[in-house]
Amino acid sequence: MIAAIPHIDLQTVSYALAAVGLPLLASIITLLLPGKTEKLSGWISTGAILSSAVLAAIVFGRVWNHGAWHLQQLWFTIGNTNIHAGVLLNNLSVFMLLLVTVIALPVHIYSTAYIKPEEQKRYFTYLSFFCFSMLALVVVDSTILLYAFWELVGFSSYLLIGFWFTRDSAVQANKKAFIMNRIGDIGLLSAVIILFAQYHTFDLVQLFGPNGLVFKSTIQNGIWMSSTGQMPQVWQYVAFAGIFLAVAAKSAQFPLHTWLPDAMEGPTSVSALIHAATMVAAGVFLLGRVYPMFNEAELNVLAMVGCFTAFLAATIALTQNDLKRILAYSTISQLGYMIMAMGINAYASSLFHLATHAFFKCLLFLCAGVIIHEIHHIKEEHQLDVDAQDINLMGGLRKKMPLTFIATLIGCLALVGLPFTSGYLSKDGILIQAFEWAEGKSIWFKIIPISIFITSGITAFYVARLILKVFFGEFKLTAMLPNVHLHIGDGSWNFRIPLILLSLCSLFPLFSFNPFSYEHAWLFEGFKPGNVFSVESVYHLAIPISVSILSLVIAWWAFAVYIKQRRLVLSPNSFLFKLSFNHWYIDAFYKQIVVRGILLLSQALYWFDRTLIDGLINVLQQVTLFLSSLAAWTDRYLVDGFLHLVTLFVKGIGAFFRGFHSGRVQYYLFSMLAAVLAVFIIKLLI
Amino acid sequence: MITLTHYLLVSAGLFSIGIYIVLSKQNAIQVLIGVEMMLNAAILNLVAFGKFDKINNAGQTFALFAIVLAAASTAVALAIVLNVYRRHQTIDPGKINQLKD
Numbered sequence: 001m002i003a004a005i006p007h008i009d010l011q012t013v014s015y016a017l018a019a020v021g022l023p024l025l026a027s028i029i030t031l032l033l034p035g036k037t038e039k040l041s042g043w044i045s046t047g048a049i050l051s052s053a054v055l056a057a058i059v060f061g062r063v064w065n066h067g068a069w070h071l072q073q074l075w076f077t078i079g080n081t082n083i084h085a086g087v088l089l090n091n092l093s094v095f096m097l098l099l100v101t102v103i104a105l106p107v108h109i110y111s112t113a114y115i116k117p118e119e120q121k122r123y124f125t126y127l128s129f130f131c132f133s134m135l136a137l138v139v140v141d142s143t144i145l146l147y148a149f150w151e152l153v154g155f156s157s158y159l160l161i162g163f164w165f166t167r168d169s170a171v172q173a174n175k176k177a178f179i180m181n182r183i184g185d186i187g188l189l190s191a192v193i194i195l196f197a198q199y200h201t202f203d204l205v206q207l208f209g210p211n212g213l214v215f216k217s218t219i220q221n222g223i224w225m226s227s228t229g230q231m232p233q234v235w236q237y238v239a240f241a242g243i244f245l246a247v248a249a250k251s252a253q254f255p256l257h258t259w260l261p262d263a264m265e266g267p268t269s270v271s272a273l274i275h276a277a278t279m280v281a282a283g284v285f286l287l288g289r290v291y292p293m294f295n296e297a298e299l300n301v302l303a304m305v306g307c308f309t310a311f312l313a314a315t316i317a318l319t320q321n322d323l324k325r326i327l328a329y330s331t332i333s334q335l336g337y338m339i340m341a342m343g344i345n346a347y348a349s350s351l352f353h354l355a356t357h358a359f360f361k362c363l364l365f366l367c368a369g370v371i372i373h374e375i376h377h378i379k380e381e382h383q384l385d386v387d388a389q390d391i392n393l394m395g396g397l398r399k400k401m402p403l404t405f406i407a408t409l410i411g412c413l414a415l416v417g418l419p420f421t422s423g424y425l426s427k428d429g430i431l432i433q434a435f436e437w438a439e440g441k442s443i444w445f446k447i448i449p450i451s452i453f454i455t456s457g458i459t460a461f462y463v464a465r466l467i468l469k470v471f472f473g474e475f476k477l478t479a480m481l482p483n484v485h486l487h488i489g490d491g492s493w494n495f496r497i498p499l500i501l502l503s504l505c506s507l508f509p510l511f512s513f514n515p516f517s518y519e520h521a522w523l524f525e526g527f528k529p530g531n532v533f534s535v536e537s538v539y540h541l542a543i544p545i546s547v548s549i550l551s552l553v554i555a556w557w558a559f560a561v562y563i564k565q566r567r568l569v570l571s572p573n574s575f576l577f578k579l580s581f582n583h584w585y586i587d588a589f590y591k592q593i594v595v596r597g598i599l600l601l602s603q604a605l606y607w608f609d610r611t612l613i614d615g616l617i618n619v620l621q622q623v624t625l626f627l628s629s630l631a632a633w634t635d636r637y638l639v640d641g642f643l644h645l646v647t648l649f650v651k652g653i654g655a656f657f658r659g660f661h662s663g664r665v666q667y668y669l670f671s672m673l674a675a676v677l678a679v680f681i682i683k684l685l686i
Numbered sequence: 687m688i689t690l691t692h693y694l695l696v697s698a699g700l701f702s703i704g705i706y707i708v709l710s711k712q713n714a715i716q717v718l719i720g721v722e723m724m725l726n727a728a729i730l731n732l733v734a735f736g737k738f739d740k741i742n743n744a745g746q747t748f749a750l751f752a753i754v755l756a757a758a759s760t761a762v763a764l765a766i767v768l769n770v771y772r773r774h775q776t777i778d779p780g781k782i783n784q785l786k787d
Contacts (some may be wrong), residue, residue, distance in 0.1 A: 013693075663783030670709050 011041035012062050013071045013087050017054040019097060020135040023047040023104075027128035029255060030121055042112035044194065045124040049108050049131060053101035060098040063089045063612035065526055070205050072141055081200070088141035088204055091526050092288050092351070095496040096281070099355055100504075101360050103277035104131050108497030110366055111269040113494030114373060123163060125678035127270070130156035134278040138285060142202040143192045146289070150188055150246070150282065157279050161266040173262035180259040184249020187511040188286070191242030194235050195293075200228045204289060214292045240298045243290055244305075251283025251335045258330055258587050264324040268369030271324060275331045276362035284338045284354050291347060303343025307455075310336030312584060318465070319581040323368050323389045326466055331361055331416060333459065337430055339451065346433040348527035355523055356422035356511065359409045360414035370495050371397065371470065374488045378477060386477075391469040397472040398643040400488040405471050407499040414506045420545070424510050428544045429518035431456065435539045451548070460551035463651045472563055500638035516544070538609045693734035705768050714777040718760065723752035746783045 026048030032043040065067055072086025108127070115123045133156050137149035153176075162174030197200060199213045208214055217226035224236045247253065252260035260280070264271055275281065287302070294302070313332035320326045334357045341350035377389040386393055398405040414423030434449040490496060504510070512521035582588065660671070696747055707720030729749045736745015771777050 663785040664711055665779050665782075665785065668785075673705065673709070 006549045009069055009071070011060055012069060013089065016056045016059045016087055016089055016094075016097065016139055019059065019101065020132065020139055022052045022055075023128040024132040026666060027125050027132060027448050030125045030128065033121060039112075039117060039119045039120065041124045041503070042115075045128045046105070046108040046612060047064055048128060049101060052106050052131075052135070056094070056097045056101045057470075059089065060094045063094045064091060068205070069210070070141060070665065071204070075440040083144065084142060084203060085145060086141045087139050089139065090677050091140045092285070095351065095355070095523070097135060100131065100138065100277050100359055101133050103336070103358050104273060106366070106501050107269050107273045107362065108273075109275075110493055110498045111267075111640070111651070112625040113492050114369055115267060115270050119163075123267070126159045126163065126637070127273070130160060130273070130278065134282065137282060140205050142205070143195065143204065144202045146204070146286075147185075147192055150286075151185055152252070153279055154178065154185065154250070157181075157263070157274055160274070163266050163270065167265065169262075170265040173259075177259040180256050181186075181249050183256060183557045184246040184431065187242035187245025187249070189242070189244070191290075192241045194239040194242070198224065198229055198231060198235070198239075199227055208290060208292050210611050212292070219295075236293075237298070240301075243286065243293075244301070247283040247287055247304070247339065249283075250286070251280050251339065252309075252332045253283070253305055253336065253339055254312055255586070257309060257332050258583070258590060261325050261328040261583070264322070264328050268365060268372060269369045271328070272362045272365030272369065275365060277358040280331060280335055281358065283355055284335070284342070284350060287339070288351060289348070291342070291440060298447070299343045299345065301343070302449055303340050306338070306340030306343055307452055308334045308336070310335075310455045311451050311458075312342065314455045314462065315580050315606055316583050318458060318464040319577055321390050321392055322387070323372065323391050323394075323466070323470070324365075325389075326391070326462060327364055327368055330364075330459065330462070331357075332658050334361070334415070336455075337427065337452070340448065341430045341433070344434055344437040344448070346430055346617055348524045349426060349429040349433055349518070351527050352511075352518070352521060353426035356414065359502055359510075360411045360423055360506040363407055363499065363506055364411040364415065366495075366498055366502065367404050367411065370401070370404050370491050370499070373491065373495075374401070375477070378488070382553070384477075384480070384651070386480075391466065392517055393476045394470045395473040396471070396475040400475075401490050401494060401660040403490040403499060407456040408471070409467065410503045412467055412507050416460045416546055416555075418551060419516065421508050421510055422614070424520055424544070424548075425454070425508060425512055425518040425524075431541045431547060432518075432539045435543060453543075455516075456547050457493065457550050457554050460554040464555040465562060468516065468562045469557060487677065508686065518668075524643065668686045690734055692739070693730065697727045697730040697734070700724075702729065712778045712780055714770065714779055716766075717779060718763050718767065721763070722756065722760065725752070729756075744770065 003015065023045070026045045029044055033041055033044075062377050067358070068088065068090035070086065072084040075085035077083070077084045108124075110199070111123065112120070119221045129152070133149050133152035137146065137153055140146055140149060156160060156176050158178040158181075159175050162170050164170045176454055192202070195207060198217070199207055201213070206212055213226055213228065217224065219225070219236065221235050222233045223230050224233050245256070247255045249259075260275075263274060266274070310333045313336060317326050317329035317333065320329065338353050340348045341347075341353060371394065372388050375394070379386055408436070410421065414421035417423045417427035431449070431452060434452055438445045438449045490499075510520070511523055518524055560661070704720045704723030704725075704727060708717050708718075709754065711717050711720065729752050732752065733745050733749050736743070736748075739745055767777055770782065774782055776782070
């Protein structure tokens with residue numbers, strides 16, 4: 001351990017470690033709790049995450065804008081390489097630490113009511129473990145540990161997505177999520193290995209810190225040079241590709257985004273956590289950690305992929321009927337914004353948007369959870385065979401669930417990015433910087449800001465569609481059950497408190513006292529590189545106004561379409577509608593080409609194994625059997641036969657001589673006489 | 687004139703008859719008689735050759751000893767025959783084959 005650490009440093013680090021460890025402790029305790037204490041498990045986990053949040057807030061207060069605090073200890077040694085493990089607290093990690101705990105807290109409270117009591121023990125074990133993985137991921141200081149917790153986040157999300165494991169669709173979904181994430185893990189692992197091969201260290205501070213090894217390395221004449229070694233330039237791009245793959249898998253970017261909508265099979269509270277601050281944020285966080293290693297071309301790739309994903313997901317969200325799926329696609333879309341913001345050097349805005357998005361997306365999911373919960377109750381009460389998440393069955397809920405309506409409205413306004421919400425600050429910041437970034441570049445780079453601008457419009461439409469279909473018009477289930485009085489409400493206090501809390505956090509005052517300028521948000525200032533001075537361009541005025549006006553016009557259009565029933569929307573039979581409704585056929589493509597291809601390949605390999613390899617072995621076996629039967633025959637008839645012949649001979653001789661032993665005295669005497677006579681006769685003859 | 691040859695011929699004939707009796711008879715007493723005849727053939731030879739000895743009548747004397755010994759051995763043989771009969775209820779040498787093995 002480094003000598004002479006100020007006491008306050010040690011205290012802060014131990015607070016951070018406690019904040020990370022408490023959910024793990026809660027997870028273990030809930031796991032070991034005896035049965036019949038289901039309610040208790042929820043409160044243990046909630047208490048742990050509450051303490052974590054308090055500790056994280058203390059740590060945040062001490063570290064934010066006070067530089068990086070780094071504490072490490074020797075972990076193990078292989079050869080001459082010392083591997084250290086430790087904690088790195090800088091603006092990014094304390095921000096994430098606080099964000100994750102603050103988002104997880106309402107989700108925990110909400111879950112105590114949302115999950116059935118008999119399932120709570122298992123649920124909270126998983127949920128606490130998930131929080132632990134994510135919190136550990138953000139504070140660790142080496143790429144090895146980062147990778148380990150990256151995997152753990154994937155694993156615990158697998159457990160949570162497949163929480164209702166008796167449903168086939170949930171099992172399929174968690175398998176899909178897990179496999180997609182494995183693809184990303186391979187990318188991250190290869191990137192970690194390449195970085196180690198180049199820089200001989202796993203330490204994030206040494207690698208990416210100020211004046212770190214990455215800053216000093218250069219690319220000259222196709223050789224990637226650093227103070228510790230050199231290798232061909234292509235490896236730098238391979239490392240980037242690995243990181244990109246990892247980010248695309250965790251943060252659901254094209255082409256690995258398809259697991260996220262399927263992950264809606266998990267409980268809604270889990271979706272809220274995964275989609276807001278933990279799992280999907282891990283990708284953006286990773287980008288933030290390794291940001292210095294990207295060069296101009298690589299950043300452009302990030303920008304393009306992010307922009308395309310944002311557009312793709314927004315168009316798909318337009319036609320979906322499943323309440324949670326719409327939100328899932330909007331998450332993918334917003335993550336696309338963040339990745340694109342990273343790509344256009346809007347590092348601070350990207351993380352700012354991550355924070356604001358975490359709050360309003362968590363809020364939206366929790367609202368969706370309340371609605372689904374209520375509809376589900378009606379479904380069970382009246383034995384209806386309907387999909388509880390289908391927005392076509394909802395409508396007019398604003399009178400029955402006023403709090404949920406207001407909360408959803410705030411969340412949606414933030415998602416669209418209208419003034420006075422947190423979304424306005426962060427999203428418009430990204431848009432403005434996108435336009436500024438494209439300024440002075442070739443015409444092709446203009447596509448990115450323009451398409452992201454269009455995406456904002458699309459976002460406004462699907463959000464308006466969601467609100468209108470769910471909260472306005474007539475409640476469709478009433479039409480199905482005309483004689484029944486339906487009981488629907490906002491639910492218990494466990495539902496209300498998280499909604500109120502998150503609604504307040506989705507408004508502007510938490511982030512900035514000036515509701516119109518993202519540059520004055522304290523979060524933005526905390527991440528802004530010091531030497532950048534703000535450029536007063538025309539975009540700062542034009543973009544927010546035009547986006548807001550566009551959004552309002554589109555919302556009005558949606559109102560006209562869905563409430564006044566004017567025919568202005570694409571017909572369900574048109575190509576574009578089908579393209580959007582079927583998720584651009586990406587899933588179908590994966591299923592038809594990739595999955596079937598792999599299955600066919602494995603079948604072919606199976607056939608090869610069965611027919612050729614096993615066949616070869618069978619032939620070998622037949623040959624061996626034949627040879628051994630030949631040997632057995634030889635042994636039996638030749639070797640044994642010879643021996644039998646010998647014994648037969650000996651036996652014959654024996655029998656012959658035994659014949660002389662008659663036992664009769666006279667016979668013996670006769671033989672004696674004959675022998676004597678024979679001797680005499682022979683004597684005479686010779 | 688009776689020469690040594692005549693003695694020897696009688697002795698050989700006696701011996702041959704004795705051998706024949708020993709080999710062919712089915713009664714142990716008869717076999718014993720055959721043995722006595724062979725013994726007497728040998729004693730006859732002893733007496734006949736005694737004529738050419740330097741010491742007078744040594745052959746006759748020796749023959750007397752031999753006859754006494756033959757009588758003793760015959761007594762023993764008869765005792766054996768008696769015991770054989772007790773055990774096997776027969777004195778046919780062809781039926782007593784327990785000497786084998």
